[in-house]
Amino acid sequence: MVCIQRADSGLCVSVCVCVCVCVLVTMKWISAASLPCFTVASLLLLHCQPVASDADRRSDSALTVVENAEGGGGGGGEGGDEEEGANDNLNVVQPTEQWQTLKPGQAVPAGSHVRLNLQTGQREVRLGEEQLKYMTQDHRGEESQSVFSPDELKQVMKNIKEDLNPDSKASKYRPLEELKRDMAQLDLLVETDAQIMRRLLDQFNSSTSTTEQRLNILLELEYLVHQVDNAQTLCSMGGLQFILDGLNSSDFRLQESSAFVLGSAMASNPVVQVKAVESGALQRLLTALATAQPIRVKKKVLFAVAALLRHFPYAQHNFLSHGGLQVLSELFRADGGGVLRTRIATMLYDMISEKELISQTGLDPVLDAAHEDRVRQYSKVSVEGELLEKGWCTLVPQLLESTEHDYREKALRALLAMAPTCLDQYRSDSSLLGSLLSLRDQYQEMVQSEMILGEENSYFTEIVELIDAIQVKIK
Template identity: 55%
Template sequence: MFYLYAYCLFSKIMTRLKMQNKWSTKLGVAIIFWVFSVQFISAHNVKSPTALSITEGSGDHNKREETDIEIENEDPEDLEVFRPTDKWQTLKPGHAVPAGSHVRLNLQTGHREVKMGEEEGLKYRKDGNGQGMVNVQGPSFTAEELKKALKNFKQGMDDPVDTKQEDDAVRAQFRPIEELKKDMEALNMLVETDVQVMMKLLNQFNNTNSTTNEKVKALLDLEYLVHQVDNAQNLVSMGGMQLVINALNSTDIRLQESAAFVLGSAVSSNPSVQVEAVEGGALQKLLILLATQRPMAVKKKALFAVASLLRLFPFAQSHFLKLGGVQMLSELFQTPGAEALRVRIITVLYDMITEKELISQVGMDLIPDSSHQERLRQYAEVALLPVLVEQGWCKLVPELLSSPEHDWREKALRTLLAMMAQCHTQYKQNPSLTVSLSELHEQYQELVLTEQDVGEQDGYFGEILALVDSMVVKMRQV
């Protein structure tokens, strides 16, 4: 701008001098060059403390324009940091401004002005045709503060560190690796498989020096393990099954009860173990416990073992019939004080009846294999229903209908329906059965209405009422 201004001034002076004489023209030119030289040298000798980058925008040139300032020529350590505020202030020479401050050049006064940035971090600025990112970082530091921090940092790097003392402190907090290895080895010795545990329990049970309490505890621990199919099979392979079966003949009732409990858990849903138990004489010994004078706790566990042994095992059911098992259950059913076992006995008989019916009603589209044919043959040898009629079960089962327990009534009704083909005549000739069914019909009709009032359309009492109605309908049939 200075050069443009000088050029315009020079042009005007030359125009006027052309109108004067030649000597005056030469003198004027010399004067103009002298002024131009003085101004040029003065402009270049004045050292500007800053380099300004002005962002020009459209509008009046007399307006004040904002710009970002960057210190180039001055050493930052020699500058005094200026603390701006939120208002424009005149910036004196030799002052440094914090990063992110706004700086502008007042074109009217020629002074630089500064104020605090609007926000921290990077801010996008756009002013007219100029735009860009402004770094508005947080607090600034003076040159003295920076020098002091750098000096402390260098001193900290030069300070010697007692690494040995720190290492000793760390080692004191942890155990040596050698000790940890020894502990891990000891733990590995304590980790035993189920087979190892079962072997120890069998040794404890079979040891003549073990007390009865120790033997009972060993049997109860075995019962917990043999619920798993593999453990029950391992019990057989280790010879433990025969030890348990032999314990059924013990003179101690606690050992009899515990042994029956282990046996029932081991054979449950485990065909291979069922075979071993039957071949080992378990069924005979269990029936003896049920047929002789034994505490109720022993009979409950023995009946549990019998039910587990007979379930889905026609070979055992056939042996059960040959050993007089139905007659033994009939006597137990009528034994005074054994009322709690009645519903369990009925459940055993009901399961045996329905198993044979279900396997006989398999659809024709099922591809029969050799095992299926063998099971059909074995179930054909189980003639249970004729034996039930012969042993008087057509009259024994209706006695459970007088029980106040809904569960007992349900089991009795299902068993009566399962025996309907063989006991139809005896049902019709039993007046007490007719009266019981009539009373149950009225009672469960009311209970069904109560269920419906609370929003249960297909409740438990509705199922029992359906069983009662089915019994009544089938009894009326010829």
């Protein structure tokens, strides 16, 4: 016997199939074998009959399917009323998107998906495929947004009453005149960079300002003049003269800060460079380098000089004509630590490289209309003659004696740029030739050590290439 039970459209059908193989086999001998076969069939039918007659009984292990409340599912009449009454007494589970366990005696709505969990042995139910198909995220979001709890509705009504209360409005909002007065004060606090620089210059020029206040003002100005427009605006306000006056101050701190602001304002700013030259900044900077000053002041002054000369052949010409290289050579000899020497060697390298690059014919005169004018201006800058005259061909090699790799690199670059002018002095300088051989062996060992570690194209490789380039020119 095979009993098949399934749920379909709210109907529970129990089909009992009783098979007696002997009847099929002995159909033609019915008289001889009918009693045993009929007896077995009768017993099986008696066993199946209670299942069919008691289909409406709800046992603890039975699964009952009921119509959805929305579906209506059944016609009117007395039969429909009896079904509704029976369904009211059932414990109907409301399925969700997730599987949930069915307890004994619970019923499920039609269209639900029921399964037997083979691991737990429990029956589980969830929404059917057709129901899940229409339960989209947007639909669920709309339903969740449209539901308010009673407490939330009470709070909304309470807020509406408070908003309609005139007393509460008066306490919540400020008068219009008071708002206008506060906005006017805020407008006074909002300043543009030009207004800030004007205020700082007035405070700097005030007789009541202390040295500490002026130092703070210069610090703020140095931050502002990094922007090209601000630096030009500062010059139009007359602030450049105040900064130059700070270079003549008796306080070394004011000299250092003034030189720092001046150099930051002139960096990559041709308009300010021209204004500075016209204002006599070059003479004041050379004077500050020639007089006794702390090394920190001279570092900032050298920074300002380099910013003034960079890509400005007119200023370079005036620098050379006013004995600038002579001042730098004395400063180079007096510096024992190498900090100033490195800055000076870098400045010489920049001046020589700029003239060499601008003299190349790679630039298209048609595309660059000012090319010829720049070539003419750089032709007036005679750096090579000054290098020989002031003894720079023997001064710069002294920087190779430093133990700092950065100092050596800057010296090698300057020596390579000066090679066309100082080639004879290099060949006759045995100390220089010995230093180049020693340094090459030292840095070559460093390069090999880095190659063993898997490092290539290192900083030491560049130094070796610089030494090789100088040795090739000397040979």
